Amino acid sequence: MRTNPRFFPYPHVFKTIRYDGSILQWPDVCQRCKSRGCESGKTTQTISVCEYGLNFRRVDSDLVIAGVIIKEEPISSTSNKKVRKRYYEQIIPKSHLISAIETLIRQDVDEEHEIAEAKESIIREYVNKEQYKKEFLDPLREEILKGLSFVHDYKQINSQISQNINVIIETSYNGADFAEKLTNATFQEKAIYHASKFLEEKLNVARLLINPAWLERREECKPFKFHGQVIKYVRIYDSLVQRKNLTVKVTGTSRLEVLANPTAVSVIPHTFIDNAVKYSPQNEPIEIYVQDYGDKIIFSVSSYGPQITNKEKELIFQAFYRGKAAKEQEEEGAGYGLYICQQVATEHLGATIEVTQDGLNKKGKYFWTQFSVNVPLRAKIL
Amino acid sequence: MLDFFKKNKWPTISSDEMRKRARILVIDDEEFFYQTLFKKDGYNIDKWNDVLDLQKLESGYYDIILLDIQGVAKKISSDQGLGLLKHLNKVSPAQIIIAYSNADWSLKYQEFFKLADATLAKGKDYIEFKQTVDLLLSRRFSIDFYIDRAVSLAGASVVDHAKLKEIVSSSIRKNSPDKASKQLSQITDNKDVIEVVVRVIQVAVQIMQILTGLNHK
Numbered sequence: 334m335r336t337n338p339r340f341f342p343y344p345h346v347f348k349t350i351r352y353d354g355s356i357l358q359w360p361d362v363c364q365r366c367k368s369r370g371c372e373s374g375k376t377t378q379t380i381s382v383c384e385y386g387l388n389f390r391r392v393d394s395d396l397v398i399a400g401v402i403i404k405e406e407p408i409s410s411t412s413n414k415k416v417r418k419r420y421y422e423q424i425i426p427k428s429h430l431i432s433a434i435e436t437l438i439r440q441d442v443d444e445e446h447e448i449a450e451a452k453e454s455i456i457r458e459y460v461n462k463e464q465y466k467k468e469f470l471d472p473l474r475e476e477i478l479k480g481l482s483f484v485h486d487y488k489q490i491n492s493q494i495s496q497n498i499n500v501i502i503e504t505s506y507n508g509a510d511f512a513e514k515l516t517n518a519t520f521q522e523k524a525i526y527h528a529s530k531f532l533e534e535k536l537n538v539a540r541l542l543i544n545p546a547w548l549e550r551r552e553e554c555k556p557f558k559f560h561g562q563v564i565k566y567v568r569i570y571d572s573l574v575q576r577k578n579l580t581v582k583v584t585g586t587s588r589l590e591v592l593a594n595p596t597a598v599s600v601i602p603h604t605f606i607d608n609a610v611k612y613s614p615q616n617e618p619i620e621i622y623v624q625d626y627g628d629k630i631i632f633s634v635s636s637y638g639p640q641i642t643n644k645e646k647e648l649i650f651q652a653f654y655r656g657k658a659a660k661e662q663e664e665e666g667a668g669y670g671l672y673i674c675q676q677v678a679t680e681h682l683g684a685t686i687e688v689t690q691d692g693l694n695k696k697g698k699y700f701w702t703q704f705s706v707n708v709p710l711r712a713k714i715l
Numbered sequence: 716m717l718d719f720f721k722k723n724k725w726p727t728i729s730s731d732e733m734r735k736r737a738r739i740l741v742i743d744d745e746e747f748f749y750q751t752l753f754k755k756d757g758y759n760i761d762k763w764n765d766v767l768d769l770q771k772l773e774s775g776y777y778d779i780i781l782l783d784i785q786g787v788a789k790k791i792s793s794d795q796g797l798g799l800l801k802h803l804n805k806v807s808p809a810q811i812i813i814a815y816s817n818a819d820w821s822l823k824y825q826e827f828f829k830l831a832d833a834t835l836a837k838g839k840d841y842i843e844f845k846q847t848v849d850l851l852l853s854r855r856f857s858i859d860f861y862i863d864r865a866v867s868l869a870g871a872s873v874v875d876h877a878k879l880k881e882i883v884s885s886s887i888r889k890n891s892p893d894k895a896s897k898q899l900s901q902i903t904d905n906k907d908v909i910e911v912v913v914r915v916i917q918v919a920v921q922i923m924q925i926l927t928g929l930n931h932k
Contacts, residue, residue: 425897488817489745492837496748503752511842533838552829 338437343425345370346402359386360420363400371399380406380427386416387423392434403427420454487532495529498522503536530569538600541673546654549683551715553594559630559708560587560623562595563602567621571609577615585624585631593712597677601686604670605634605704612638614699626707629684633705639696641702649674671704678706683713718738723888725858726926730849734758736925737852740777742766742796743815744786745837752841758848766791766799773806775918779848781815781835784827797827804830807860808868808911809918811851856926858887861919865912872905883916887923892916 338347343354344363349372353359362385371381371389380390380403388406389399402424410415417424499511502522508514515523541547567581574581589596609619619636640648652672671686678684684707690700728736739760741747753760766772766788772780780803782797792798796816803810814831817838818824828834833847836909854860865883873879879902886895895916899909 485817488836488838492817493746493748495838495840500748500752503841504755511840529838533836550825 386413557595609636635703637699638702743783
């Protein structure tokens with residue numbers, strides 16, 4: 334934002350207040366003027382003339398230079414000629430006006446730069462003194478700890494559910510392995526098992542949200558099949574998919590291993606599939622594509638979903654931001670899934686998640702939405 | 716001549732035999748519901764709500780210990796499970812410990828998970844518990860585990876790792892932990908390292924004797 338131009342040579346209006354110039358003052362006719370035509374109008378590069386025959390030029394929304402007569406400007410009427418004679422001391426060459434404006438703009442740039450440097454220096458000093466820990470982190474510590482204790486409690490309860498349902502399935506059904514036994518289990522037992530896995534995954538996401546330092550830990554990295562993670566989440570979401578009568582199609586071929594933090598990376602397929610299932614209207618398709626491509630794996634999830642405006646395309650990756658249409662459609666959801674995903678992609682993998690939208694569905698309400706990322710085979714942090 | 720080689724060969728046992736022979740302990744103040752499944756599958760598994768017999772733990776009685784970090788060993792260490800883990804690593808360096816906890820989300824406890832031989836979140840499926848236990852049991856009953864453990868414990872104190880491996884392997888096969896001490900002193904001055912490596916050799920010799928006994932039955 335512009336600051337008041339000190340020592341500007343010509344009369345000017347800054348934020349609706351009139352200031353005399355250091356060389357020229359306001360002529361008396363301007364003191365009497367009630368219409369103040371020079372102060373209205375949009376920013377323009379052109380020099381205009383007021384009803385009294387004096388020239389003015391708006392520099393930006395805050396500043397207008399006025400009360401001068403530009404020597405080169407044409408004289409359009411007899412009255413203007415009279416004004417020129419009467420206020421001849423206000424006449425200046427056009428080049429002087431332009432030069433004064435250029436100097437002003439340069440000063441502004443310098444001043445902005447100085448302010449930015451000063452701000453940066455204050456922040457640096459603040460961080461170096463570790464004052465922020467006392468003023469910012471310490472008051473928040475209790476809240477963070479509360480969050481941590483909730484995660485721990487939920488994990489504790491969930492592990493009991495998980496162990497008990499495992500015991501029931503393992504002891505009640507025949508099968509070559511657990512997967513086969515699970516297939517033979519009742520719908521309710523399967524639902525409990527998957528709900529428990531679902532909650533475990535959600536708690537893993539919460540862990541990254543509470544402490545993003547997890548993304549920087551090299552010791553958490555190991556090789557894993559990204560394709561396997563995708564299939565895992567397709568299975569976990571199977572009951573929800575069935576409930577909404579959605580059809581999930583997985584295409585592409587992927588056998589490559591990724592060397593990264595599997596828990597962190599799993600947030601990406603988890604969130605993509607979670608969002609697709611959550612926001613897709615009933616009876617619509619979800620298309621999942623996982624394809625090895627050179628030294629990366631192309632991964633995308635496409636489904637119908639609420640509109641994401643161009644403005645929102647970046648905002649939806651910010652913490653706790655939820656698109657307007659998404660909020661209207663789905664009451665639940667905190668808006669951190671895509672934020673964590675993008676954090677994992679950029680800070681851990683060195684990739685970027687992109688979102689595109691086109692064609693509406695038959696009802697004309699939902700847009701075909703694709704979230705995609707190129708997963709590198711090695712985490713950026715390694 | 717053939718007898719000599721046979722005598723010095725590390726015995727092998729079947730996975731069924733291994734399961735029957737192995738002793739597993741869970742230390743957790745919460746219930747461990749998979750105990751019934753482990754028993755059903757033929758494992759000898761005990762469950763303690765807290766450390767009931769520290770001497771038994773120090774003696775290496777159990778082949779594998781599943782240890783929780785919170786709510787146990789409070790009397791032994793303020794670090795609870797982590798304190799016990801550090802203690803056992805010191806006095807019983809060949810002890811296999813699985814860090815078994817719900818606290819895997821917290822960075823604060825990462826030392827616990829790093830020091831352990833494996834980690835298991837409590838919410839994992841039984842099949843993952845079983846696979847982890849089976850894998851560690853097969854290591855427990857293999858000579859390579861003891862050689863690797865000795866190298867890892869020696870760390871930078873021993874430059875010639877090939878020589879160290881040779882000494883450990885030979886001392887185990889020949890049942891001569893006492894001679895190992897002298898041989899080790901030729902490759903390192905660090906008495907603590909020598910002591911700890913000899914202790915690993917002693918455990919390996921005991922395991923070898925048990926396995927040999929099983930094979931002769």
